[in-house]
Amino acid sequence: MMNDLITMIAAKYNYWAFIVLMMIGLYAMIVKKNLVKKIIGMNIFQTSIILFYISVGAKESATIPIIAHGHQEGVIQATAYINPLPHVLMLTAIVVSVATLGVALALAIRVYNQYRTLEEDDIQSQINQI
């Protein structure tokens, strides 16, 4: 029983890693009361999806998708190279997540300047007082 579970996890460990990271991120976003911790959770969440895409492109015993010059003339074996498209997509996704992080931190600074705290409970009590 236990062995079955371990082989199941080991067979698809890349997906388990991304699911665990994703859950950590979601947990931080939903449960944490500090706004910066929420933003960190958000970033972990986005990173987990990037890892998922990268691992989709991987192939067993394949190499990076650069064809050595003059090395292979004629047929190119697609199975010998990992799929580069997910990597390219994730370059864009990394840019998006950096931009999101930037906007989030800029908003957090404005929130801090306004309420002098980043704890959601304190902010809420300040809003309720008004």
Add this chain to the structure above:
Amino acid sequence: MTHQLPALIIIVPLMAALLITALSWINRKWCFTITCATFALSLAASVGVMIEVLENGVVSYRLGGWRPPIGIEFRIDHLNALVLLVIFSVALLNLFASRIKVQAHFPNKAGTFYALSVLFVTGLAGITITGDAFNLYVLLEITALTGYALIGMGQEHAPLAGLNYLIMGTIGASFYLLGVGFLYMMTGTLNMMELSKLLPELYDTRVVMFGFFLCLVGLFIKMALFPLHSWLPNAYTYMPTAASGLIASLTTKVMIYVMIRISLLVFTPAFSFGNAMLMTVLVWLAVIAIVAGSILALAQKSVTRMLTFIIIAEVGYMVGGFWLGNRDGVTGSILHIVNDAAMTLCLFLVAGSFRFRLDSDRFSELSGSFRHMPYTMIAFVVGALSIIGVPPTCGFFSKWYLIKGGLAAGSYHFVAALIFSSLINVILFFRIFEIGFFQTLPHGEPVSQAIPAARGIREAPRGMVISSLIAATSLIILGLSTNILVSRVIRFVF
């Protein structure tokens, strides 16, 4: 030249956003003119594309000349040509109304504001026009990021509301990205037409099912379907009034368009409407959204905040109508995208005028508004009648299709929710009419004569009044041209 029109729709505003930012360092007066010219050009281009689509059917544009499965394709059919027209018309009308508000509220940031709103519209148009599932994600985030920044420019608790929206919006977009990842994993393509060719053989696999489900959940967060709506009211209440007409009337509607696009064009109707369980659950969710949105709207004390909850109810109309899965329901849903964008624009412009003149749009401040802001109030009344669904305003016709669809599908709970929401809307708006028209002071003196003049209430500036009146007129014109819209455009979608 005409075959380059689809590219112009995106490239003109994208370049203009850069130009506006650069020019704002030199002379801020040019920013408005350039924004105006940009929207007008893009609107003209989308009219051109619409004519092309009406004559020759689907227009496909290859960016950089690359063939679709490799390169990115712009694909315009009847549905997104219509949505493009709505986006740019709303943007242009809101722009006219926002000029004075920008001058009054953040004169130093005018360049930033215009650049952001142009980028926001670029993103929306890109979402609408693109034929590539991953490209759609990137444009979704462009729209969202500029939206967060625009909301963060607002008053009071705007930064906090913007940050909450950012976190929710990122979860939504990430779910969509993950869903697309699952579909990519199974098919190896991101082009929507390729996906729709390759997917049918894989409909039985759990991965495809789950990918579809993830895309839907992500979009539901983005469109604020009821249990996932918590970011919307605060963000839309505190955002600057100059942007509210744009963001409030377009964001949720474009997300509903994406849902329709994914369900009908990436997946086939046979797949999306083949799962009776899913449809039942989603129609029930929509019913809950309609009822809850309407009841929560009743509890609000200011016009803008009430409108935000009406938007949540209207999202329920469109989602529910679509997932009825029959021709009338889908027609009603698509028609309502157009009509609701126009209605929300009209009402948010009016609410913006209230806030501009009265510094607040609480119901209690509106006494005597009919006497002192007559033209604004005409627009308000027309918008309100349209939300309630009184013919000949457009709200009646889309509701008519939705109810017809509900009866045909036997979803009587959906029909009941629609009628319930209409009745609540009657109460909501006639309460405001009463305050604006009749309300008197405790000692019997009509407020309309004494107080407003003392408070200095007068008609809103000309730009705002004209924009709201045009929006109000468009409600009636849209209503009267329902038949043309349905028979010439929407009929081809489903």
